Amino acid sequence: MLEEKNDNLLEADGSLENNSLELNQSDTIMETETIDESNDSVAVHSIDENVVTLTGDELAHDEPTIETENQSVLNAITEANAEESEDDTLKERHDIPMQDYDTLSLEELVEELKNLVTNEKVMSVKDHIEEIKKAFLAKYNHLLEEKKEEFLAENQDPNEEFQYHSPLKTQFDKYYSLFRDTKNTHFKSLQTNLKTNLENRLAIVEELKELINPQENIKDTLKHFNDLRERWKNAGPIPKDKYNHVWNNFHFHVENFYDYLHLDREARDLDFKHNLEQKQKIVARVEELVKEADVNKAFRELQDLHRIWKEDIGPVSREHRDEIWNKFSDLTKQMHDKREVLFENQRGTELENLEKKKEIIAKIEVLATEKVNAHSQWLAQIEKVEALRAAFFSAGKVPSDVNEETWASFKTAVRNFNSFKNSFYKDIKKDQNDNLSKKTALVAKAKELQESTDFAATTPIMKQIQDEWKQIGHVPRKYSDKIWKEFKDACNHYFDKLKEQKNEENGEEVEAFDNKKAYLETLREYQLTGDHKTDLDAIKLHIETWKNFGKVPFPRRHIEGKFNKILDALFEKLSLSKKDTDMIRFSNRMDNLSESNDTRKLDNEKIFLMRKIEEVQNEIFQLENNIQFFTNTRNAKKENSIVLEVRKNIAIHKESLDVWKEKLKQLRNLKIE
Numbered sequence: 001m002l003e004e005k006n007d008n009l010l011e012a013d014g015s016l017e018n019n020s021l022e023l024n025q026s027d028t029i030m031e032t033e034t035i036d037e038s039n040d041s042v043a044v045h046s047i048d049e050n051v052v053t054l055t056g057d058e059l060a061h062d063e064p065t066i067e068t069e070n071q072s073v074l075n076a077i078t079e080a081n082a083e084e085s086e087d088d089t090l091k092e093r094h095d096i097p098m099q100d101y102d103t104l105s106l107e108e109l110v111e112e113l114k115n116l117v118t119n120e121k122v123m124s125v126k127d128h129i130e131e132i133k134k135a136f137l138a139k140y141n142h143l144l145e146e147k148k149e150e151f152l153a154e155n156q157d158p159n160e161e162f163q164y165h166s167p168l169k170t171q172f173d174k175y176y177s178l179f180r181d182t183k184n185t186h187f188k189s190l191q192t193n194l195k196t197n198l199e200n201r202l203a204i205v206e207e208l209k210e211l212i213n214p215q216e217n218i219k220d221t222l223k224h225f226n227d228l229r230e231r232w233k234n235a236g237p238i239p240k241d242k243y244n245h246v247w248n249n250f251h252f253h254v255e256n257f258y259d260y261l262h263l264d265r266e267a268r269d270l271d272f273k274h275n276l277e278q279k280q281k282i283v284a285r286v287e288e289l290v291k292e293a294d295v296n297k298a299f300r301e302l303q304d305l306h307r308i309w310k311e312d313i314g315p316v317s318r319e320h321r322d323e324i325w326n327k328f329s330d331l332t333k334q335m336h337d338k339r340e341v342l343f344e345n346q347r348g349t350e351l352e353n354l355e356k357k358k359e360i361i362a363k364i365e366v367l368a369t370e371k372v373n374a375h376s377q378w379l380a381q382i383e384k385v386e387a388l389r390a391a392f393f394s395a396g397k398v399p400s401d402v403n404e405e406t407w408a409s410f411k412t413a414v415r416n417f418n419s420f421k422n423s424f425y426k427d428i429k430k431d432q433n434d435n436l437s438k439k440t441a442l443v444a445k446a447k448e449l450q451e452s453t454d455f456a457a458t459t460p461i462m463k464q465i466q467d468e469w470k471q472i473g474h475v476p477r478k479y480s481d482k483i484w485k486e487f488k489d490a491c492n493h494y495f496d497k498l499k500e501q502k503n504e505e506n507g508e509e510v511e512a513f514d515n516k517k518a519y520l521e522t523l524r525e526y527q528l529t530g531d532h533k534t535d536l537d538a539i540k541l542h543i544e545t546w547k548n549f550g551k552v553p554f555p556r557r558h559i560e561g562k563f564n565k566i567l568d569a570l571f572e573k574l575s576l577s578k579k580d581t582d583m584i585r586f587s588n589r590m591d592n593l594s595e596s597n598d599t600r601k602l603d604n605e606k607i608f609l610m611r612k613i614e615e616v617q618n619e620i621f622q623l624e625n626n627i628q629f630f631t632n633t634r635n636a637k638k639e640n641s642i643v644l645e646v647r648k649n650i651a652i653h654k655e656s657l658d659v660w661k662e663k664l665k666q667l668r669n670l671k672i673e
Contacts, residue, residue, distance in 0.1 A: 096120060098128055101135040103394050106143070107642060109136045110171050117175045122182045129179050136172055142411050149418050197236035201246055204232050208253045212260045225257060233312065247310060255315055269317065276316040279324050282309055286331040295335075295342045302335050353396040357406055360392045361413045368417035375428075378421060382625070385417055429476070436475040439483050442468060446490035455498050462494055470607070477618075484611070488604060495600050500554055513552040516559055519545065523566055528573055539570055543588055560592055579659055586663050594670045602667065609664040616657045623650045 096116075101109060113132050116125040144164060151162045208228055211221055238246060258268050282305050292298035309328065316324060367385055372378050398406050442465050449465075452458040475483060523542060528535045546563055564585070571581045593601050627646050 096125060096128060098131065100397050101131050102397065104135065106136060106139055106168050109139075110168055110175070113172060113175045113179075117179045117182075122179065122186050126183065129176070133176060138407060140166070140169060140172075142414070145411070145415060146418055149415070149422055152422075194237060194239050198238040198242055198246070200235045201232065201238060201250070204228055204235065205246070205250055205253060208250070208257065211257055229314075251315075258315060271314060272317040275314045276320055276324065278313045279309065279316060279328070282313075283324065283328050283331065286328065286335070290331060290334050290338070295338050299335055299339050302332060306332070347399065350397050350399045354398040354402060354406065356395045357392055357398060357410065360388050360395070361406075361409050364388050364410075364413040364417055368413065368420050372424065378424060379625075382421070385414065389414065432474055432476050435473050436479055436483070438472050439469065439475060439487065442472075443483060443487045443490065446487055446494070450490045450494040452494070453497075455501060458494070459498060462491060466491060477615075480611075480615070488608075491604070492601075509551050509553045512550040513556050513559065515549045516546065516552060516563070519549070520559065520562060520566070523563075526570070528570065532574065535570075535574055539567065539574070540584075543567070543584075547591055564588070579655070582659060583662065583666075587666060590667055590670055602670070606664070606667055609660055609667065613657065613660045613664065616653055616660060620650055620653045620657065623653065
């Protein structure tokens with residue numbers, strides 16, 4: 001909205017009557033620094049330092065009378081023109097739409113920042129970029145708070161420091177720094193030009209004062225006057241705080257010159273007539289703008305017309321002065337009133353958006369108090385909050401005076417929900433840590449017994465340890481693989497020794513070993529034909545032949561590894577898919593375990609497969625949950641590279657899950673003799 005600020009605007013049409021002040025060469029050379037708008041007076045310093053002070057009322061004698069309400073509108077327009085006159089790139093800001101940046105995701109905000117910084121003039125987008133910065137930091141800091149709360153809930157060690165790195169924040173800092181550096185460079189260059197232009201304009205004013213010289217030929221004087229006006233027109237922008245001061249001073253001395261032209265009224269009247277025609281065209285254009293549907297666009301053009309009226313067009317004759325100015329002023333007031341109505345309508349929409357956001361906050365506050373005791377129920381609650389979060393960001397702007405308060409209420413509601421959720425998972429984490437302690441104790445016990453040779457006494461204990469392990473629940477994910485490997489290795493070591501002790505080399509097993517050894521030598525020389533189906537069938541036949549030889553003595557089972565190594569080389573040459581290769585190898589290995597009646601290893605394999613299935617399922621859920629924030633936005637259809645990468649990762653995990661499930665199914669279908 002326009003601010004009501006009085007800049008003591010002296011209209012371009014204001015002038016002195018011919019008889020209002022007697023001027024001569026000795027008292028018309030005026031210092032530009034003598035106009036002091038703060039005390040509403042103009043001091044006229046002559047060369048011999050005699051001072052004549054004119055009040056603002058005297059200076060504006062016979063100027064059009066402007067109502068206070070109209071004046072406040074005009075002052076605001078003049079102030080805006082002063083700002084844009086300092087830096088003409090500011091005018092282009094109106095051509096770049098100001099989006100509702102609160103509705104954009106972090107990725108979209110970074111992309112918009114990048115586009116503005118790299119494609120637009122720095123001062124034309126400075127307001128846009130500051131709004132982007134405000135929206136980005138608000139969302140990023142909110143995300144940071146959530147990540148920290150999750151970290152504290154999962155990590156009990158007070159010495160472990162919270163750290164969070166976001167590539168998006170790095171990109172944002174990069175482009176915002178580029179904007180800031182470009183703006184600083186622009187300002188330095190601008191200040192130098194503004195200073196030079198101001199000096200040039202002040203020099204022109206001094207030359208203008210010198211024109212009032214009765215001894216000079218009037219024709220030469222007029223030519224000099226027109227040259228000065230052309231130089232003034234092209235003198236460039238000046239500091240905005242000097243804008244009114246310098247322009248009013250220039251117009252004051254222009255009108256003094258017109259008063260001086262009473263010696264050549266014909267030339268003066270011709271110029272007055274031309275100026276009147278130009279101002280009438282402006283008035284006619286404003287009459288059209290009053291009917292324009294796009295109020296903001298029309299008002300921006302009106303502002304530019306005021307600049308032209310003030311800067312480019314000279315005064316008109318006194319008989320037309322009041323009429324033309326009052327008409328222009330009244331039309332300006334009409335335009336201002338239309339824009340005020342538009343602002344009021346926007347305010348109404350913002351109030352509606354505020355109510356929507358208050359309802360969303362209230363719903364989140366309710367969810368933050370509902371008692372939930374199961375993981376599946378919490379997943380449903382989290383999904384609801386994510387949907388509400390997306391609705392909040394897409395609800396639109398609220399009145400600026402309550403924006404910070406509304407955002408703070410939203411953050412508090414979400415924070416309370418997260419605290420409630422984290423409290424639940426903190427308890428789960430405690431249970432998992434207890435389970436970790438129990439399993440650690442079992443690992444220690446298994447390692448203690450793994451070298452025992454008292455198989456009769458130790459075997460029942462080791463089996464009991466394995467049963468206890470199965471009864472204990474999950475441990476924290478980061479310890480899961482490590483502790484399982486330690487336990488499995490200790491158990492395998494003991495039972496391998498037990499198997500070795502029990503296994504005696506009998507005649508059939510020795511014969512099977514000899515047959516496999518001889519077959520292995522022939523297999524080393526085997527070459528693929530190049531036909532994929534023929535070669536695959538041949539490899540499967542080799543596997544079947546190998547199995548038909550039967551079991552070998554336990555101490556000589558290393559030959560199975562040699563056979564598998566040759567198979568691996570053949571599969572690699574065959575260019576079989578990773579999944580098919582993996583399944584054939586798995587099937588072969590399980591058949592070997594089945595033939596050896598190694599139920600312990602089969603049980604361990606089953607436990608391992610079930611655990612891997614659960615881990616992959618959890619990973620898929622986590623990935624799907626992580627992209628909820630990005631997909632529940634207004635521009636969800638326009639997926640960014642990060643979301644696409646996550647979806648690709650989910651697909652890979654699902655393929656992996658299918659393989660693990662197929663292996664478990666195959667294992668369960670094995671027939672143990």
